[in-house]
Amino acid sequence: MRRIEWPLHLVIRTVVGVVAAGVLAVAGVVAWNWWQESRATCHEDVVRRGPHDECVGVTAGGHVFDTHLEDVQKLIAKENARVEAEGDEHPYVSVAYLTSFTLTDDDSNSEDSVRHELEGAYLAQYRHNQGDLSASPKIRLLVANTGSNSTQWEYAVDRLLELKDGPDRLVAVTGLGPSTERNLEALKKLSDNDVATVASIMTATNIKGIDGFVRVAPTNVDEARAGAAYLKREGFRTAAIVQDDAKSNLYAATLAKAFREEYPDGEHRLVGDSLSYDSSVPSAWEGELRYIPGHLCEEKPEAVYFAGRGRHLAHFLNALANRSSCKDREFTVLTGDDTTNLTPEQLADAARTGVQVYYTGLAHQDMYEKNPQAVSKLSAGHFLPGGQMDKWFPDDPRYDGQDIMGHDAVLTAAKGVEMASKWQGQDKVTGPSVARMFHQMSGAQQVAGASGFLSFKKNGDPRDKAVPILQLTPSGRSVLADVSAATGEPAGQG
Numbered sequence: 001m002r003r004i005e006w007p008l009h010l011v012i013r014t015v016v017g018v019v020a021a022g023v024l025a026v027a028g029v030v031a032w033n034w035w036q037e038s039r040a041t042c043h044e045d046v047v048r049r050g051p052h053d054e055c056v057g058v059t060a061g062g063h064v065f066d067t068h069l070e071d072v073q074k075l076i077a078k079e080n081a082r083v084e085a086e087g088d089e090h091p092y093v094s095v096a097y098l099t100s101f102t103l104t105d106d107d108s109n110s111e112d113s114v115r116h117e118l119e120g121a122y123l124a125q126y127r128h129n130q131g132d133l134s135a136s137p138k139i140r141l142l143v144a145n146t147g148s149n150s151t152q153w154e155y156a157v158d159r160l161l162e163l164k165d166g167p168d169r170l171v172a173v174t175g176l177g178p179s180t181e182r183n184l185e186a187l188k189k190l191s192d193n194d195v196a197t198v199a200s201i202m203t204a205t206n207i208k209g210i211d212g213f214v215r216v217a218p219t220n221v222d223e224a225r226a227g228a229a230y231l232k233r234e235g236f237r238t239a240a241i242v243q244d245d246a247k248s249n250l251y252a253a254t255l256a257k258a259f260r261e262e263y264p265d266g267e268h269r270l271v272g273d274s275l276s277y278d279s280s281v282p283s284a285w286e287g288e289l290r291y292i293p294g295h296l297c298e299e300k301p302e303a304v305y306f307a308g309r310g311r312h313l314a315h316f317l318n319a320l321a322n323r324s325s326c327k328d329r330e331f332t333v334l335t336g337d338d339t340t341n342l343t344p345e346q347l348a349d350a351a352r353t354g355v356q357v358y359y360t361g362l363a364h365q366d367m368y369e370k371n372p373q374a375v376s377k378l379s380a381g382h383f384l385p386g387g388q389m390d391k392w393f394p395d396d397p398r399y400d401g402q403d404i405m406g407h408d409a410v411l412t413a414a415k416g417v418e419m420a421s422k423w424q425g426q427d428k429v430t431g432p433s434v435a436r437m438f439h440q441m442s443g444a445q446q447v448a449g450a451s452g453f454l455s456f457k458k459n460g461d462p463r464d465k466a467v468p469i470l471q472l473t474p475s476g477r478s479v480l481a482d483v484s485a486a487t488g489e490p491a492g493q494g
Contacts (some may be wrong), residue, residue, distance in 0.1 A: 012309045014099050026194065032474065036484070042055035042057075042063055042293040043055070043057075043059060043062050044059075044062065045057045045058045045059065045159045046063045046145075047155070049147065049152050049155060050147055050148070050151050050152050051151075051488070052102070052104060052147070052148055054102040054145070054147045054148060054152065055102065055145070056102070056145045056146065056147040056152040056155055056156055057144070057145065057155060057156055058096065058142050058143070058144045058145075058156060058159045058160055058163070059073075059074050059142065059144075060076075060077065060080045060141075060142055060143075061073060061074070061077020061078070061080050061081070061142065061143075061145050065101040065102055065143070065145045066101060066102055066111070068111050068114055068115055069101060069114075069118060070223050071393065071396075072115065072118050072119045072145060072393070073118070075122055076118075076121075076125070076141050076143065077188035079122070079125060079126060079129065079141070080140050080141060080266065081130060082140070082142050083138045084140065086138075087167075090136060090137070090138050091136065091137040091138070091426040091427050092137050092138040092140050092169075093137050093138075093139065093140070093169045093170070093171045093192055093417055094139075094140045094141075094142055094163060094168050094169055094170040094171065095125075095140070095141055095142070095170075095171065095172045095173070095174060095410060095413050095414070095417070096141075096142040096143070096144045096160055096172070096173045096174065096175075097117070097118060097121045097141060097142070097143055097144065097173075097174050097175040097406070097410065098144040098146060098156060098157075098160070098174070098175045098176055098177070098186070099114055099117065099144075099145075099146065099175040099177040099312045099410075099423050100114065100146050100147060100148055100149065100177055100364055100390065101114055101118075101143070101145040102131050102145060102147055102148055103148055104148040104149070104170065105250065106148060106149050107148055107149055108178055108309045108310065108311060108338060108341055109177070109178060109341050110342065110343050111398055112342050112343055112344075112399075112400065112402075113340065113341045113402045114402075115396070116396075116398050116400060116402040116403040116406065117175060117200060117201070117402045117403065117405065117406030118143065118406060119389065119393055119396070119398070119403050119406070120389075120402070120403035120404055120405065120406030120407030120408075121141060121174065121175070121406040121407065121409070121410045122141065122381060122392075123314075123388060123389060123392075123403070123407050124406075124408075124409075124410035124411040124412070124414060125141045125410060127382075127411070128410075128411070128414040128418075132378065133411075135412075135414070135418040136418070136421060136426055137417060137418075137421055137426045137427075137429060139242050139413075139414055139417065140144060140168075141365070141410070142160070142163070144156045144159070144160055144173070146177065146182075146183075146186065148181050149180075149181070149182065150177060150180060150182040150186065151250070152185050152190075152431060153182050153183070153185065153186040154186075156186075156410045156419055157186050157189050159188060160173060160190070160195070161189075161190075161193050161195070164193070164194075164195065164431070169429070170195065170424055170431075171195070171196060171413075171417060171429055171430060171431045171433075171434050171437035172195065172197065172198060172413040172417070172431065172434050172449035173190050173195055173196075173198075174197070174198045174199075174200060174406075174409040174410050174413050175199070175200050175406065175409060175410075176197065176198075176199045176200065176202055177201070178201055178202065178251060178338070179202045179203055179204030179207070179220075179250045179251040179254075180248060180250065180251075181248050181250070181458045183202070184204075184207065184250070187199070187207070187210060187213065188210060191210045191211050191212050191213055191418065194212070194301070194430070194431045194432050195212070195431045196212045196213075196216070196413065196416060196431045196432070196434040196438070197210070197212060197213045197214075197435075198213075198214055198216065198409045198410075198412045199213070199214075199215035199216070199217065199409065200215075200216060200217065200402075200405040200406050200408070200409035201217050201337070201361075201362060201402070201405050202215050202217060203215075203217050203218065203219055203220045203223060203251060203254075203255075203336070204219075204220055204250035204251050204253075204254045205221045205254040205257075205258065205475075206218045206254055207248060207250075207460070208459055209454075209459075210277050210460065211435065212431065212432065212435030212438075213460040214412065214438045214456045214460040214461075214462075215364050215433075215460055215461065215462065216405060216408040216409050216447075216449065216451065216454055216462060217337070217405060217451075217462070217465075218360075218462060218465040218466075218485075219461050219462075220251065220255040220256040220258050220336065220360070221254070221459075222255040222462075222465060222467060222485065223255065223258075223336050223337060223360040223467055224255055224258030224259040224262055224305075224336075224360075225258065225262045226360055226467035226469065226484040226485055227259065227305070227334050227336075227358075227360045227469070227482055227484075228259060228262040228403050228439065229414075230334075230358070230481075230482055230484055231263070231268075231334060232263075232267075232268060232363075233349050236268075236302045236303040236332070237267060237268055237269070237302055238268070238269055238271050238300075238302045238303070239263055239268070239270055239271070239301050239302065239303040239304065239305055239334075240261075240270065240271050240272035240275055240296060240299055240300045240301035240303075240305070241256050241259060241260060241270065241272070241275060241304075241305045241307060242275045242276065242277075242292055242304060242305070242306050242307065242308070242316065242321050243256040243275070243276045243277075243307040243308065244276070244277060244278065244279050244285075244308040244312060245276045245277065245278045245308065246278050246279045246280040247280065248280060249279065249280075249308070249309070251298065251309070251336070252307045252308050252309070253307075255307040255336050256305075256307035257278075259305050259307065262381035263305070263374065265291070269414075271299045271300070271301050272295060272296070272299040275292055275295055275296070276288075277289050277292070277308070277312070279308070279309070279312055285312070286315055289312070289315050289316045289319045290314055290319045292316070292319065292327075293319055293320045293323035294323065294324070294325060296320075296326075296331070296477075297323065297325045297329065300326075300329070302332070302411045303333070303334055304331060304332070304333045305333075305334050305335070305402070306333055306334070306335040307335070307336065307337075308335070308338075308339075309338045310338040310339045310340070310341045310342045311341070311342070311346075313333075313335055313338075313339060313342075313350070314342060314346050314349060314350050314364075315354050316333075316349075317333065317350045317353045317357065318353055319348075319355055320333070320353065320355050321352075321353030321355060330356070331355050331356065332355075332356040332357075332358070333355055333356065333357050333358070334357075334359065334360075335357070335358075335359045335360075336359060336360055336363045337359065337360055337361050337432075339357075339358075339359040339361075339470075339472075340361055340362065340400040340401055340402060340478075341400070344397075344399060344476060347472060347476040347477075347478070348475070349475030349476075350472060350476070351472050351473065351474050351475065351476040352476075354473075356471075357471070357472040358469060358470065358471050358472070358481065359469075359470050359472070359478075360467050360468070360469060360484075361401055361467075361468045361469075361470045361478070362401055362402075362405050362451060362468075363402075363404035363405055363408075363450065363452075363468065364401050364403075364404075364453035364468040364478070364480045365383045365384055365398075365401070365404070365468060366479075366480040367380070367451070367452070367466060367468055367480065367483055368380035368384075368450075368484045369484040370468075370480055370482070371466065374452050374453070374466040374483055375381040375449070375450060375451070375452055375453070375466065376448035376449060376450060376453060378448060379407070379408075379411075379432060379448050379449055379450035380409075380450045382450065383398070383403065383404055383407075383450055384484060389403060399477070399478065400478075401468075402453070404449075404450045404451045405451060407449075407450055408447065408449040408450060408451050410437070411435065411447055411448075411449060412441070412447050412449075412454060415437070415441065415445075415447050416434040416435070416437040416438055416441075417429055417434055419437040419440060419441075419445070420433040420434050420436070420437050438456050438460070439458070440453040441454065441455050441456060442463075443455075451465075451466065452465050452466035463486065464485060466483055466484075466485060467483070467484050467485050468480055468482075468483055469481045469482040469484055
């Protein structure tokens with residue numbers, strides 16, 4: 001076979017071309033990866049993830065998770081910068097507020113509710129660091145976003161756990177969102193890694209056996225008992241339960257179970273059976289709610305206890321108002337605290353149905369005036385008209401009480417930090433030492449909360465927690481009807 005000989009200049013040209021193509025290919029891959037990574041990174045420890053392309057993770061103030069959070073996050077960032085700058089003179093630890101800050105229609109929380117939580121959290125940070133409860137070590141407040149429906153909770157929690165050691169010294173995580181399976185998993189992972197946890201709005205009763213955990217909200221059992229006691233005092237002798245059967249809705253399951261156990265007695269009874277819907281079946285639950293009023297017309301309960309999320313309640317009330325039978329009958333509906341997650345527009349729509357609606361809330365700014373023995377006057381004053389919250393956020397009507405719950409959660413963590421430092425030293429406070437202090441918060445060491453004086457049982461539940469009974473007015477406002485508790489009346493200070 002005849003050998004083909006290539007001229008040297010063609011060989012060189014070919015080799016250079018191949019090498020150049022290879023370099024360009026590698027450079028293209030590197031550039032693509034860099035572009036993808038830069039696009040995915042929102043800020044340090046904050047990245048884009050999930051089907052909604054949300055920025056999730058942890059920030060000390062450098063990243064604003066949503067435009068409606070800008071005012072409060074700027075205040076937190078400013079306070080954090082001050083704390084860090086004075087760190088040599090005044091030691092600090094980090095406390096995080098963790099929840100879903102980027103929301104979709106699938107979330108039970110609203111933008112208003114999570115913003116109000118964070119506003120209250122900032123107030124607690126400010127009071128502890130330089131306000132009327134000034135103490136040490138100081139608090140650096142981190143904001144941690146788990147994404148819509150907490151789908152990215154693992155990423156956010158892992159970033160938080162990286163901050164346990166070193167100068168950041170994360171000792172506690174507060175907030176933690178509503179009672180869902182994902183939020184419960186996040187709670188367990190934080191506990192397993194020796195981080196103290198304080199839930200602000202978790203009410204599901206079956207949160208048990210978690211070390212270092214307390215909650216400032218009444219449990220569903222307490223809410224149901226308080227609600228049942230209120231109905232009895234008001235003369236309602238029969239009631240029916242409408243329940244969400246979705247397995248992931250721990251809130252609804254425990255609320256219904258507690259009311260079912262508490263309401264019936266010699267003079268009061270439950271009527272109806274299997275009045276339920278399943279919110280985990282997207283194409284069916286709204287239709288199910290439309291059929292339930294017909295069953296209620298047959299059973300004729302004097303009151304209806306709705307064990308479901310606030311957004312489901314709005315559909316149920318609409319179905320009840322537009323029922324085709326027993327139109328001359330008046331219905332009174334009592335439900336739980338998730339009603340506070342409805343927006344003013346949704347509450348107004350619910351009020352227009354003409355159905356009498358009451359609900360057990362988590363907090364209300366009028367609680368102190370209604371029962372001064374149950375709530376700290378000093379803390380309550382910040383939430384009253386003309387108080388500190390009005391001065392910082394004048395254009396944000398905090399109608400849902402979520403600001404009070406966020407405040408009391410961070411205030412509890414801050415008090416734990418202060419108590420632990422007195423015997424451990426300001427520069428040696430740890431998550432486990434803060435968690436141990438939760439068990440010492442009684443008597444003179446109660447947390448002077450704006451939602452009630454706080455002390456905790458061994459399982460982390462609040463002891464004798466005040467429960468506001470709220471009524472939805474025809475204008476869509478929520479007014480305080482009563483302050484109750486599992487025993488009928490909440491315990492006061494001491």
